[in-house]
Every structure is written in C-alpha cells, then in structure tokens.
Ligand SMILES: Nc1ncnc2c1ncn2[C@@H]1O[C@H](COP(=O)(O)OP(=O)(O)O)[C@@H](O)[C@H]1O
C-alpha cells in the first residue's frame with residue numbers, strides 16, 4: 157500500500173512572548189492509504205497539533221507534510237482552504253455543528269462549496285446520514301440530538317464529500333461509554349467497508365482498540 | 380442563498396437582543412429624521428417666499444408703525460411695482476389662547492395679489508373684496524377649526540380691544556409644499572375705520588409696507604433707496620426682502636438649529652454604538668463557528684459576507700422601521716404645535732441621508748468582527764470551544 161500521508165523531519169514550536177515553546181520535535185510518519193491509525197499519548201503531548209498539521213489547518217515550523225502528492229506545508233492559506241474542502245473531513249471532540257442548522261443542513265455545508273446541484277446534494281446528504289444511521293433525524297437541530305447523535309452528524313459531515321482523509325480529534329472524548337463505542341464502531345466500518353483512510357487522536361485505549369495501527373506520541377516525539 | 384438563510388437564522392438566535400437592537404436603531408433613525416424634518420420645514424417655509432417682495436418696517440422695532448404717507452413715496456422709487464400695507468391684529472378666536480394663529484389686516488387690493496403663492500379661486504377673491512368685513516383663511520387653518528365659506532368668525536382683539544366679526548369669504552391654498560396655509564387676513568380699510576371710531580388717537584398707521592419689485596436682483600439697491608428717503612424722518616425705515624426677514628427670524632434660533640443639527644449627527648453615532656455592540660457580541664460568540672467554516676474550506680468572502688450581511692440586515696430593518704415611525708410622530712407633533720408649521724415636508728434628502736447612514740453604519744459595525752474573524756487562526760478558533 158502506498159503512503160498517503162508522508163511527514164518528514166517535522167517540528168513545531170509556538171512563540172509566547174519571545175519564548176519558543178517546542179511542541180513537536182523531528183517527527184517522521186507515514187500513513188498508508190486505507191489505514192485506520194490511532195494516535196495516542198498523554199494530554200499535552202502534541203497529538204492535536206500533529207493532526208492539525210496533517211489536515212492543513214496549522215503549519216509546521218520545519219519539515220515537510222505530503223498528502224497524496226501535495227506538499228501541503230507549502231500551500232498558501234487560500235490554496236489550503238480549497239485543498240481541505242476536497243481532501244479532508246474533520247471530526248472534533250465537541251462536534252462543532254452549526255447550532256442554527258438542521259442535521260441535513262450541517263451535513264450539506266461542505267457540499268455548498270462544490271458544483272453539485274441541489275438534488276445531487278440532497279442525495280449525498282441522505283446517503284451520508286443513512287451511513288451514520290440518522291436518516292430519521294434529518295430535520296433535527298443539534299440541540300434536539302444526543303451527544304452521540306451529534307457526533308454521528310459530524311461524521312456524516314466529514315464523509316459527505318468523500319475526502320481522501322478523515323481526521324478525528326478525540327471523537328469520543330465527550331461521550332458516554334455506549335456512545336463512544338458506537339462512534340468508534342462507525343469509524344471502523346467506514347474504514348473496513350468504505351475504504352476510508354482515518355486518523356484518530358485519542359488517549360482512550362478502549363477507543364484505540366478499534367484501530368488497525370497505533371502510534372504513541374510522548375513529549376513531542378513519536379514512538 | 381444559503382448565506383442569506385444562515386444570516387436570517389443567526390439573527391434569530393438571540394431574539395431579545397435582535398429586537399432591542401432593531402428597536403434602538405429604529406428609535407434613533409426616527410429621531411434623526413424627525414429633527415432634520417423639523418429644521419428643513421422651517422427653512423422650506425422661507426424658501427418658498429418669492430424673491431420679489433420687500434418688507435419696509437420701522438427701523439426701531441416692529442412694534443412701532445409707519446406713517447401712511449410713506450406709501451406713495453415708496454411707490455415712486457425706481458423699480459417698485461406696487462406697494463401694500465399690513466398691520467398685525469393679534470386677535471384670538473373664541474378668546475382662547477390655545478387657538479393662536481397669525482391674523483392681520485392688509486390693503487389695498489394689490490397686497491393680496493402680491494401673494495402669488497396663495498391660490499384663491501377668482502369668485503372667492505371677488506366676494507372677499509365685495510365684503511367690507513370679509514376675510515380669507517389658509518386651508519390648514521380652516522380645516523383646523525372646521526370653517527366653511529360664509530361662516531362668521533369672531534376674533535377678540537388683544538391689541539385693539541373688542542369683539543370683531545368677520546365673514547369667511549375665501550380659503551386659499553399654497554401653490555406648493557411649504558407655503559404658509561395658517562394665516563387669516565382681512566381688509567385694512569375695515570380695520571382702520573373701526574379703530575378710528577373707537578380710538579381716534581390710534582389708526583392711520585401701517586405696521587409695515589409690502590413692496591413688490593420688478594427685478595429681484597435689484598432688491599438690495601431698492602431697499603437702500605427706500606431707507607434713504609426716510610433717513611431724516613422721525614420714523615426711519617428698515618427694508619429687506621421678505622425672505623431675509625423670515626430667515627432673520629430663523630437666525631435668531633441659529634444656535635438652537637445648530638444644536639439640533641449636531642444632535643442629529645450624534646444620533647448617528649448612537650446608532651453606530653448600538654450596532655457595534657451587538658455585532659461584537661454576536662461575533663465573539665461565534666468565533667468557533669467561523670473556525671469550523673474555515674476548516675471546511677469556506678473563504679474570506681463567505682465569512683465576511685455572513686457578518687456584513689447580518690449587520691446590514693439589522694441596520695436596514697431598523698432604518699426602515701425608523702423612517703416608518705417618523706410619520707405618526709411628525710403627525711403628532713404637527714397636531715400638538717398647530718399653527719406653527721405649515722405642514723412637514725420630509726425631504727427626500729433626509730430619507731436618502733438616513734439610508735446612506737444605515738449602510739455606512741452597517742458596514743462600520745461589521746469591520747471589527749470581520750477583522751477578528753479573519754485574523755483568527757483556525758487552531759485558536761477551535762480552542763474557543765474546549
Ligand atoms: N497556540 C498555542 N500557543 C502556545 N502553545 C500551544 C498552542 N497550541 C498548543 N500549545 C501547546 O502545545 C502542546 C501540545 O498541545 P496539543 O497538541 O493540543 O496536545 P494534545 O492534543 O496532545 O493534548 C501543549 O503543551 C500546548 O500547551
């Protein structure tokens with residue numbers, strides 16, 4: 157299997173009042189297409205930072221990040237925005253749905269940036285919502301859904317554009333045990349049945365069990 | 380399309396805040412329009428006075444009159460077409476001070492004809508001149524008291540005591556917006572005759588002379604020439620165009636008008652603050668949503684559009700509501716101040732000005748939130764939630 161994500165010599169540090177805070181040091185990582193990778197490690201170890209760099213919402217201080225053949229560390233902000241819309245689906249710990257939009261409209265959101273017609277969009281949204289098992293909650297607003305349901309809507313939003321990568325940052329961190337189990341099973345199905353490449357950040361070993369491969373981050377270094 | 384939907388939904392998130400903001404904007408816009416309409420109505424009433432009329436009055440004060448003999452001398456001045464005389468009567472209708480309106484005696488026939496902006500049907504005009512104690516009233520004044528042609532109108536003199544009875548023979552209309560339609564005039568000859576009967580020592584004096592000239596450009600020269608004739612007389616004169624006379628009256632209220640004008644602009648500032656506050660609050664609450672939209676690939680113009688659109692929507696709805704509120708408010712003011720205003724002309728400039736201000740305010744109020752939303756890095760924006 158070819159590597160779909162290729163990170164070499166990546167370092168990241170933040171500046172705070174002229175003090176340099178190193179977060180990631182000399183990271184090398186390859187993720188194969190079709191993999192379901194769990195990035196683990198204690199809180200503050202830099203998992204989110206690394207995932208953000210792979211998803212093109214943050215930029216490395218040094219080193220390269222290739223996704224497919226695209227050197228995303230070199231793209232401008234505008235080019236990155238266009239790239240993200242086509243290639244990455246994000247799932248966040250706190251779901252981050254738009255509260256004024258229904259489940260349908262939230263999932264439709266990324267499709268508004270494509271050339272799909274209204275009917276085509278509807279087809280895609282309905283398919284995505286049925287994959288996550290929420291076809292009967294189409295017109296519900298986020299506040300009318302449980303946490304687990306909200307996260308499933310967020311997963312539908314992440315997969316509706318059929319992206320190259322699905323990136324999930326602690327997707328079960330805010331859920332009870334049963335909902336967490338459901339969400340991880342869903343991600344695992346997306347990987348096994350739909351062939352999606354998925355990277356999940358988590359520090360919950362039970363959640364990580366569903367992944368195919370595991371990497372550990374500790375104090376900014378990959379083990 | 381979806382941007383509009385999102386904007387509408389966003390305004391519905393904090394209904395009370397949205398309603399209060401719109402009401403605030405509406406009340407402020409209404410005040411702006413009302414103030415400017417009051418001011419422009421004052422000026423409008425001076426603007427519609429034809430430039431070919433001069434008023435010659437006693438140089439000391441309007442309280443003192445001028446000898447009737449001046450009339451012929453003024454008539455002989457080069458460039459003067461006709462001369463008439465007028466006296467303030469100051470009678471009260473039904474002897475009630477609340478019924479105040481301007482009433483004065485004018486003569487001869489030429490005087491009324493100089494008022495080209497008063498439109499009076501020819502048969503009413505003829506009737507008026509055929510009736511010794513005939514009178515003519517403006518349309519608004521007649522409406523105010525429900526007078527009809529032929530009605531007997533009793534005024535109680537305040538300067539010249541006694542009850543005076545007049546027969547309403549004509550009702551004039553203004554030839555355009557802003558023309559005074561609140562005056563009551565009657566024959567100077569009737570006035571003078573009656574005064575002489577009761578107070579032989581009074582009478583035979585004109586309160587002022589109205590002078591029609593053929594070329595308005597010569598107004599200053601003719602005015603000076605008239606005043607020159609009476610330079611060495613006991614009663615010196617002051618001649619100016621009727622328009623100046625009116626504007627001078629407004630000039631006495633100069634600081635009041637300047638204050639009101641400044642206030643009208645301060646109100647725009649208040650509108651801006653109200654909207655800036657609301658927009659800043661909304662944008663601050665939505666930073667993580669903007670970060671999510673950016674993550675999904677939405678661009679600068681989408682995010683700016685959402686914020687500017689919401690700001691313009693609030694400003695627009697508030698502004699339109701404010702202008703609509705103006706009508707009942709002006710109506711109420713003109714009812715309360717009967718006789719002082721010859722109708723309000725909400726001039727189109729004021730409406731255009733408030734529209735322009737609303738757009739400017741809408742954009743200004745959006746600048747800071749847009750700046751913050753665009754400058755915000757996605758990573759920081761997402762951290763807002765946790
Ligand atoms: N914008 C930032 N400015 C300064 N320090 C940051 C910033 N973002 C993250 N960090 C620091 O980087 C480290 C790693 O953060 P993060 O990637 O969120 O860790 P994790 O997701 O593994 O808990 C933490 O010590 C955090 O304080």
Ligand SMILES: [Mg+2]
Nearest residue numbers: 203204205325
């Ligand atoms: Mg994290």
